[in-house]
Amino acid sequence: MKNTGMVRPLDRLGRIVIPKELRKTLGIEVGSPLEFYSDDGKIAIQRYVGVSCNFCGSVNNLSYYKNSFICIDCIDEMQGRPSSRDSRSSPPIPEEPKSEPKPIPKEKKVRLTQNEMIEKLRSLIQEYPNQSQKHYAQELNISQGRVSQLKKML
Template identity: 40%
Template sequence: MMKSTGMLRKVDDLGRIVLPKELRDNLEINSADSIEIFTDGGRIVLQKYAPGCCFCGNLQVTKMVHEKKVCRSCVELIGGR
């Protein structure tokens, strides 16, 4: 569910906006973190990037295989143990 923060920011000439410090602190977003950008109809949705399974994107990663994150379902699907 979307919740209004009541915070407004203007877009600068380069198309940038500043995320308020309070919002970054609440969402644990640091200066070097990557942000994913989605659209939903006429909305822009920003989300802190959290890499998941390299096959399906599941965030419940259980195993590292050759430096790639893999979830339990995909491990079972490819026959790994």
């Protein structure tokens, strides 16, 4: 395991907050199921994937190999043999959608300097004086807290 250097306190109800950077890196979103492991006084958390083929997501004819589930069809494909998927006479049955969507690559954000953000905020406030801080944050693509900080600098 790699030390991230991040420390989070445990609250009175026994909860901790997983840092945003780790959630983003591991693809953990609100409501994602998590698995907990403990060994030698350490706790490990990982996304719960469930019992399905690691390659195609199938839940039928699974074999367990080196901490992974692999279906017979994928094993056949890796060995160069025609799989039972290829020899079906009937049309394939649509598989259920996987519970964890693949992350969509995000466009690289162009960051504005602080002065540029202040000027944009100033023009937004002049153009829309009665709008909420949330609206300004959405327009500038920043948090509401950051809008509050910028307002103090106006």
